[in-house]
Amino acid sequence: MLDHSLLADLAADLPSAVRLQRLVRTLREGFRCGAVCLLRLQDDVLAPVALDGLVREALGRRFEVARHPRLAAILASRRSTLFPPDSALPDPYDGLVEQQPGEPLHVHDCMGISLHVEGETWGVLTLDALSAGTFDEAACLLLERYALLAEAAVRVSRLEQEVRALRMAHQGAHAHAEPREGGEILGHSAVLQRLLRELDVVADADLPVLLSGETGVGKELFARRLHQRSPRREQPLIQVNCAALPETLAESELFGHVKGAFSGATADRAGRFEAADGGTLFLDEVGELPLAIQAKLLRALQNGEIQRLGEDTPRRVDVRIIAATNRHLADGVRDGHFRADLYHRLSVYPVAIPPLRERDSDVLVLAGHFLEINRARLGVRSLRLAAAAEAALLDYPWPGNVRELEHVISRAAIKALGQGARRDDIVTLVPEWLDLPVGQPAGAPEPCVPEAAEAGPTLRAQVAEVQRHAIRRAVAACDGSWAKAARSLEVDPSNLHKLARRLGMK
Numbered sequence: 001m002l003d004h005s006l007l008a009d010l011a012a013d014l015p016s017a018v019r020l021q022r023l024v025r026t027l028r029e030g031f032r033c034g035a036v037c038l039l040r041l042q043d044d045v046l047a048p049v050a051l052d053g054l055v056r057e058a059l060g061r062r063f064e065v066a067r068h069p070r071l072a073a074i075l076a077s078r079r080s081t082l083f084p085p086d087s088a089l090p091d092p093y094d095g096l097v098e099q100q101p102g103e104p105l106h107v108h109d110c111m112g113i114s115l116h117v118e119g120e121t122w123g124v125l126t127l128d129a130l131s132a133g134t135f136d137e138a139a140c141l142l143l144e145r146y147a148l149l150a151e152a153a154v155r156v157s158r159l160e161q162e163v164r165a166l167r168m169a170h171q172g173a174h175a176h177a178e179p180r181e182g183g184e185i186l187g188h189s190a191v192l193q194r195l196l197r198e199l200d201v202v203a204d205a206d207l208p209v210l211l212s213g214e215t216g217v218g219k220e221l222f223a224r225r226l227h228q229r230s231p232r233r234e235q236p237l238i239q240v241n242c243a244a245l246p247e248t249l250a251e252s253e254l255f256g257h258v259k260g261a262f263s264g265a266t267a268d269r270a271g272r273f274e275a276a277d278g279g280t281l282f283l284d285e286v287g288e289l290p291l292a293i294q295a296k297l298l299r300a301l302q303n304g305e306i307q308r309l310g311e312d313t314p315r316r317v318d319v320r321i322i323a324a325t326n327r328h329l330a331d332g333v334r335d336g337h338f339r340a341d342l343y344h345r346l347s348v349y350p351v352a353i354p355p356l357r358e359r360d361s362d363v364l365v366l367a368g369h370f371l372e373i374n375r376a377r378l379g380v381r382s383l384r385l386a387a388a389a390e391a392a393l394l395d396y397p398w399p400g401n402v403r404e405l406e407h408v409i410s411r412a413a414i415k416a417l418g419q420g421a422r423r424d425d426i427v428t429l430v431p432e433w434l435d436l437p438v439g440q441p442a443g444a445p446e447p448c449v450p451e452a453a454e455a456g457p458t459l460r461a462q463v464a465e466v467q468r469h470a471i472r473r474a475v476a477a478c479d480g481s482w483a484k485a486a487r488s489l490e491v492d493p494s495n496l497h498k499l500a501r502r503l504g505m506k
């Protein structure tokens with residue numbers, strides 16, 4: 001039965017993410033176990049790419065092989081490795097296996113096997129069971145057999161991705177490998193995935209890009225990705241925080257100076273433009289740039305030339321500009337704080353980064369990432385979210401976006417330890433420790449709960465907000481499946497799609 005399902009999927013025409021998801025689901029059903037996870041190895045870190053039976057936030061976890069002896073043992077062998085209930089090695093998924101209320105939190109049996117594709121170690125497949133004795137020698141042998149089919153599925157999915165990339169290249173858009181430095185942009189929501197695809201195309205185009213979005217949405221990460229996927233990626237990426245530039249020093253910082261240009265200028269010094277020559281200059285919080293400097297920046301962009309302070313001869317520079325702002329720059333233009341001509345130069349390709357509350361269940365994936373960071377930092381065996389805490393995270397409108405989420409998780413982990421949780425326990429974070437403001441938090445750009453909508457201008461706007469809220473929750477709770485969400489909301493799927501479009505959610 002298991003052979004049949006795996007082989008049928010192998011022959012089917014499936015998108016690569018669906019293929020891998022079906023693989024883990026089929027294996028879980030076939031082995032009748034609690035969880036199966038497929039993890040990809042990159043730079044000594046294992047990242048889950050598909051899972052079934054683990055909490056959804058586990059997709060955001062990153063497991064450093066050196067810190068997880070079970071994963072290291074699996075990787076070290078080509079045969080399957082079995083960890084019995086009394087194994088002394090800590091379990092990387094402690095507390096991450098989905099359980100029914102009242103079930104014990106401990107996983108009993110685990111086994112895993114390394115996967116090898118095209119002569120290289122690709123990653124690992126892990127299986128977890130909640131009852132002891134689920135896996136035995138026979139199961140280990142069976143896993144070795146199915147690992148071959150898993151490797152074939154991974155290879156097919158990789159080939160499919162390559163074909164897609166070649167098709168894109170053919171259409172004029174090159175696809176590059178994952179950036180090797182800079183933070184990974186985590187999230188599985190359709191809106192984020194669409195944005196990343198758009199960024200990959202614009203990365204190649206060498207146009208100035210203006211990234212806009214609320215504070216903490218990750219504009220810096222997006223700017224890094226643009227640079228890393230552009231033809232300039234071997235050249236420097238220089239970042240300037242315009243809000244931190246005092247007016248008196250801004251010109252020298254950006255364009256450099258010669259010795260004696262002002263008191264304290266004891267030697268010639270190149271500015272950030274020259275440092276970025278051939279590469280990218282990232283102007284963060286560009287809306288804060290003093291007006292006097294805006295004029296000089298405009299000249300540099302128009303002529304491709306800069307002048308060091310105190311020097312007469314201009315110097316040519318070849319720099320791509322990526323600017324970011326969390327203000328509406330067009331408003332700045334309207335009220336005279338930002339030059340219209342500079343705004344038009346910078347915003348040749350504007351990219352709006354959506355706030356976290358519009359990214360479905362990305363909040364849980366990101367929470368998983370921050371839980372893992374805190375688990376390692378605090379030396380805790382396992383950090384997980386209680387179901388009520390997950391619901392609270394999904395409910396909250398996140399005015400401070402990903403940065404706020406990062407702080408909330410760090411604070412909650414420390415609180416948990418402060419309240420007596422032991423490092424060698426599975427620490428389950430409850431909503432009280434998240435300490436999320438109730439109702440509408442100050443500064444949140446849109447209301448998200450019915451009470452908060454009291455401030456809304458019309459009944460229609462309030463009803464629309466309640467509908468958006470209900471749909472977002474249902475889709476997130478159904479792992480992004482609109483069909484399932486429609487069923488849980490007891491509406492027809494096509495009506496749900498229509499309503500979501502009318503509410504501006506699609």
Ligand SMILES: Nc1ncnc2c1ncn2[C@@H]1O[C@H](COP(=O)(O)OP(=O)(O)OP(=O)(O)O)[C@@H](O)[C@H]1O
Nearest residue numbers: 183184185186215216217218219220221326402403
């Ligand atoms: N999709 C993401 N995946 C992983 N980490 C993220 C993601 N988005 C943001 N972060 C993290 O959230 C934090 C805030 O991101 P960042 O500083 O890029 O925000 P920003 O939009 O530039 O904010 P501001 O406008 O306040 O400068 C960083 O620690 C960043 O690594």
